[in-house]
Amino acid sequence: MWEYTDKVREHFLNPKNAGEIENPDGVAEVGSIACGDALKLTFKLDENKRIADAKFKTFGCASAIASASALTEMLKGKTVEEAMKITNQDIADYLGGLPPEKMHCSVLGQEALEKAIESYRGVSHKKPDEEIVCVCFGVTDGEIERAVRQNHLTTVEEVTNYTKAGGGCTNCHEKIQEIIDRVYATQKTEEGPAERPKLSNIQKIRMIEETIEREIRPSLKHDGGDIELVDVVGNRVLVAMRGACATCQASQATMKGFVEWKLKEFVSPELVVEEVAS
Amino acid sequence: MKEVYLDNNATTMVAREVLDEMLPYFHDYYGNPSSMHSFGGQVARKLAEARQKIASLLGADPEEIIFTSCGTESDNAAIMSALANSPGKNHIITSRVEHPAVKVLCEHLAQKGYRVTMLSVDAEGMLDMNEYEASLTPDTAVVSIMWANNETGVIFPVEDAARLARERGIPFHTDAVQAAGKIPINMKGNSIDMLSISGHKLHAPKGIGVLYVRKGTRFSPFLIGGHQEKGRRGGTENVPAIIALGKACELAGANMEKENTHVRALRDRLESELLKAVPQSKVNGNRRQRLPNTTNISFEFIEGESILLLMDQFGICASSGSACTSGSLQPSHVLRAMGVPYTMAHGSIRFSLSVYNTAEDIDLVINELPPIIEKLRVLSPYWATTQGACATA
Numbered sequence: 001m002w003e004y005t006d007k008v009r010e011h012f013l014n015p016k017n018a019g020e021i022e023n024p025d026g027v028a029e030v031g032s033i034a035c036g037d038a039l040k041l042t043f044k045l046d047e048n049k050r051i052a053d054a055k056f057k058t059f060g061c062a063s064a065i066a067s068a069s070a071l072t073e074m075l076k077g078k079t080v081e082e083a084m085k086i087t088n089q090d091i092a093d094y095l096g097g098l099p100p101e102k103m104h105c106s107v108l109g110q111e112a113l114e115k116a117i118e119s120y121r122g123v124s125h126k127k128p129d130e131e132i133v134c135v136c137f138g139v140t141d142g143e144i145e146r147a148v149r150q151n152h153l154t155t156v157e158e159v160t161n162y163t164k165a166g167g168g169c170t171n172c173h174e175k176i177q178e179i180i181d182r183v184y185a186t187q188k189t190e191e192g193p194a195e196r197p198k199l200s201n202i203q204k205i206r207m208i209e210e211t212i213e214r215e216i217r218p219s220l221k222h223d224g225g226d227i228e229l230v231d232v233v234g235n236r237v238l239v240a241m242r243g244a245c246a247t248c249q250a251s252q253a254t255m256k257g258f259v260e261w262k263l264k265e266f267v268s269p270e271l272v273v274e275e276v277a278s
Numbered sequence: 279m280k281e282v283y284l285d286n287n288a289t290t291m292v293a294r295e296v297l298d299e300m301l302p303y304f305h306d307y308y309g310n311p312s313s314m315h316s317f318g319g320q321v322a323r324k325l326a327e328a329r330q331k332i333a334s335l336l337g338a339d340p341e342e343i344i345f346t347s348c349g350t351e352s353d354n355a356a357i358m359s360a361l362a363n364s365p366g367k368n369h370i371i372t373s374r375v376e377h378p379a380v381k382v383l384c385e386h387l388a389q390k391g392y393r394v395t396m397l398s399v400d401a402e403g404m405l406d407m408n409e410y411e412a413s414l415t416p417d418t419a420v421v422s423i424m425w426a427n428n429e430t431g432v433i434f435p436v437e438d439a440a441r442l443a444r445e446r447g448i449p450f451h452t453d454a455v456q457a458a459g460k461i462p463i464n465m466k467g468n469s470i471d472m473l474s475i476s477g478h479k480l481h482a483p484k485g486i487g488v489l490y491v492r493k494g495t496r497f498s499p500f501l502i503g504g505h506q507e508k509g510r511r512g513g514t515e516n517v518p519a520i521i522a523l524g525k526a527c528e529l530a531g532a533n534m535e536k537e538n539t540h541v542r543a544l545r546d547r548l549e550s551e552l553l554k555a556v557p558q559s560k561v562n563g564n565r566r567q568r569l570p571n572t573t574n575i576s577f578e579f580i581e582g583e584s585i586l587l588l589m590d591q592f593g594i595c596a597s598s599g600s601a602c603t604s605g606s607l608q609p610s611h612v613l614r615a616m617g618v619p620y621t622m623a624h625g626s627i628r629f630s631l632s633v634y635n636t637a638e639d640i641d642l643v644i645n646e647l648p649p650i651i652e653k654l655r656v657l658s659p660y661w662a663t664t665q666g667a668c669a670t671a
């Protein structure tokens with residue numbers, strides 16, 4: 001039996017916003033019955049261009065239904081720009097977490113959201129240069145690469161948990177591993193000697209600043225946010241979030257998951273990151 | 279809330295009589311049956327009694343019974359022994375619908391260089407005996423085909439299959455873990471060489487298994503160690519569990535009639551009422567050649583885990599062959615081998631009954647399940663668009 005949080009159970013037993021909106025502004029269907037889960041998402045905007053209503057239909061397990069229900073709740077009241085920033089991790093966090101093997105349910109939600117927004121904007125979601133890597137579940141190299149980057153996946157098993165790729169005949173495992181290797185090869189810089197000598201405080205702060213500049217700020221900027229280093233007290237790194245990150249309900253998760261991960265990797269494994277009011 | 283337990287192919291309740299029989303052998307009579315003193319000796323006598331009862335249920339001689347730690351060990355021991363005793367032979371025959379205890383072992387052996395034939399099944403989960411016969415070759419070291427399938431309950435003609443193997447001098451093993459105690463087994467009347475059973479499927483505890491090895495069949499031990507089981511399986515006997523299994527086999531023999539009348543009638547009513555109440559539902563597996571306690575029903579366009587969790591609200595316990603419940607991402611290998619379409623396979627539910635189920639248990643499911651199916655179908659993107667028509671995905 002899966003260990004589901006109360007929140008997952010609640011959204012599964014009493015799903016919010018089940019159904020389909022007529023004449024929606026955005027619509028998407030993702031997944032397939034062969035893959036074991038599928039999601040149809042529709043939303044409608046109000047006169048202020050905020051999402052007035054969102055509905056889903058899901059074929060899938062309890063966490064797929066709960067993820068879809070959570071997503072529609074999260075969407076309401078948001079502008080399309082705000083909605084676009086919702087990640088699969090946000091959906092999982094909203095539900096108090098999902099079992100690792102079920103993360104693909106939240107990925108399905110994010111995928112549906114992206115496609116629904118694309119349909120609203122009238123752009124095609126076809127990415128012609130992407131190639132199917134996992135034939136069993138129809139997952140492309142681009143989808144795998146995005147999941148690896150966004151969720152910092154390092155093993156084929158994790159990729160399977162998030163995207164399903166590799167969960168069938170296993171023929172694609174080698175290719176998935178190649179994608180993982182490629183992602184980290186481009187992320188790794190010449191920096192970061194294997195043996196880290198003990199840092200002086202000045203050195204530490206300088207390295208933290210450098211790492212933020214090089215590894216962290218560009219990704220946050222890409223999402224319309226920013227970060228400022230406020231202070232370093234021992235191994236506590238105090239930072240303030242700016243821009244979109246400051247209001248984003250996922251910023252806490254971003255902090256822990258991403259900023260800390262980067263600082264630990266490039267500066268010192270002892271560091272902990274704390275957010276302070278800006 | 280009292281649970282309605284309809285998952286007896288997964289495991290069963292230890293029967294009260296069985297528990298009573300085994301309990302004294304933990305604290306009061308804890309002697310080692312191999313000891314020279316009479317404190318241990320009395321345990322050895324009790325063990326012999328249990329061995330006799332188990333042999334009786336199977337129509338076997340007590341010397342043909344080897345105790346193991348579980349059904350999985352029995353399956354492994356049988357196949358590995360047959361291979362060890364057929365040096366130079368490189369071919370294994372099994373079916374695509376075996377329990378992982380056999381299937382995964384055979385896949386492992388295939389990687390080690392054995393040639394493994396996995397016999398296909400038809401849409402009803404039945405073997406093609408012509409295909410089977412054609413697959414027997416002079417190079418075949420062992421055949422292992424289950425007596426009854428744990429997911430669908432489909433019964434295989436293992437006695438016929440064993441005869442064909444015997445004619446060619448090929449050792450034949452069957453996994454009878456689901457068959458034992460549910461349908462009559464008489465080893466005196468067939469030519470099966472080895473047979474596995476597991477205690478926890480017939481109201482004995484988990485962690486006790488039996489491997490039947492026919493007199494005259496060459497056997498190499500799987501666990502090498504002490505002289506126990508006449509040197510065929512090392513390790514001090516799990517005395518309380520063996521005594522429990524003896525009692526459980528005695529009960530199973532006494533309940534065999536009830537299993538095939540009362541339990542069968544409950545199962546049949548459950549099945550026919552659900553099929554009647556729920557459109558686009560279908561039984562998986564041949565309905566005649568089947569264990570009396572099992573039904574596997576697919577509810578189209580919805581997913582099994584959701585069904586199970588909603589039934590759980592009513593205390594109803596069952597299983598599913600859907601991907602989400604199998605711990606993998608693919609629906610059950612048994613349903614896929616049968617060619618059950620994905621729209622059906624993901625929504626499959628297995629109910630497996632026991633003599634302890636009542637008419638009220640069945641009524642509860644008949645009343646509560648159809649609205650659950652309805653609720654999930656309303657959520658399903660495939661239902662509205664495909665009602666009556668065929669799936670597009």
Ligand SMILES: Cc1ncc(COP(=O)(O)O)c(C=O)c1O
Nearest residue numbers: 348349350377379428455456476
């Ligand atoms: C057909 C079959 N074979 C083998 C086993 C394994 O038995 P055990 O759990 O005792 O190892 C089971 C039960 O899970 C089974 O159903």
Ligand code: FES
Nearest residue numbers: 134135136168169
């Ligand atoms: S191709 Fe990816 S699992 Fe089969």
